[in-house]
Amino acid sequence: MAEASEEDLSVYRSLGELFRRPLKPWVRPIAPYDMVSPADGCIVHLGQVRRSRLEQVKGVTYSLESFLGPQDWREDGGRDLSPWWRRGHRLYQCIIYLAPGDYHRFHSPTDWHIRHRRHFPGSLMSVSPSVVRWIPGLFCHNERVVLSGEWAHGFFSLTAVGATNVGSIRIYCDQDLHTNCARHVQGRYHDLSYLAWAGPAGVPTPKGAGLGEFNLGSTIVLLFQAPRRFGFRTSAGRRVRVGQALGSL
Numbered sequence: 001m002a003e004a005s006e007e008d009l010s011v012y013r014s015l016g017e018l019f020r021r022p023l024k025p026w027v028r029p030i031a032p033y034d035m036v037s038p039a040d041g042c043i044v045h046l047g048q049v050r051r052s053r054l055e056q057v058k059g060v061t062y063s064l065e066s067f068l069g070p071q072d073w074r075e076d077g078g079r080d081l082s083p084w085w086r087r088g089h090r091l092y093q094c095i096i097y098l099a100p101g102d103y104h105r106f107h108s109p110t111d112w113h114i115r116h117r118r119h120f121p122g123s124l125m126s127v128s129p130s131v132v133r134w135i136p137g138l139f140c141h142n143e144r145v146v147l148s149g150e151w152a153h154g155f156f157s158l159t160a161v162g163a164t165n166v167g168s169i170r171i172y173c174d175q176d177l178h179t180n181c182a183r184h185v186q187g188r189y190h191d192l193s194y195l196a197w198a199g200p201a202g203v204p205t206p207k208g209a210g211l212g213e214f215n216l217g218s219t220i221v222l223l224f225q226a227p228r229r230f231g232f233r234t235s236a237g238r239r240v241r242v243g244q245a246l247g248s249l
Contacts, residue, residue, distance in 0.1 A: 033245040033246065038109040042097045043239075069146070092247075106220055111151060116195075153226045157223045232246065
């Protein structure tokens with residue numbers, strides 16, 4: 001509680017409000033790297049995306065399209081599953097698991113522009129590493145919110161994946177988003193373009209800025225394009241905190 005902007009427990013009206021508490025700004029300094037951790041948690045997996053397959057954990061994969069859905073929101077109609085390639089660039093992924101005891105807000109990992117939001121209603125199965133190992137495509141079954149756009153090196157996306165008791169996902173710039181709602185139909189998704197109100201570049205989101213929050217704990221999945229010289233500054237199994245170095249060019 002010494003890190004919380006409000007240290008007095010009696011001020012919090014519910015357990016959920018306590019979990020979502022803001023921190024003092026200086027307790028999560030932002031490292032001077034191209035990409036930093038968007039959340040407090042544990043690195044489950046990171047590396048290059050190969051053959052349009054994402055790695056849930058070592059040896060358990062699922063398809064890029066099943067996770068993001070068709071890229072038909074893009075200007076080119078999303079005809080190619082790998083439409084973001086720039087010459088000499090690759091697609092990378094990083095998965096961060098937030099345990100119930102972690103800080104439950106998530107932040108921007110880099111300077112980028114968010115252009116589109118896609119909400120997938122779904123299940124709320126546990127995303128703890130012990131469960132993730134046994135259920136292929138678990139992240140494709142659970143409720144999730146995909147934020148997509150661009151950074152300096154091409155496509156960039158951050159996906160907030162719901163979990164047990166964590167259907168409530170809030171995105172600060174998106175008041176139209178309503179998760180964990182009975183009227184939603186599992187298997188369908190809901191799109192919203194931010195360009196109508198943010199302009200053709202999308203929502204500018206500086207590195208370290210607050211993006212949203214979970215109700216308890218869950219998972220953040222980063223998918224992004226970067227030059228071949230990009231390198232991660234951490235490894236699977238390591239704990240990270242908001243603002244710590246994640247990768248650089």
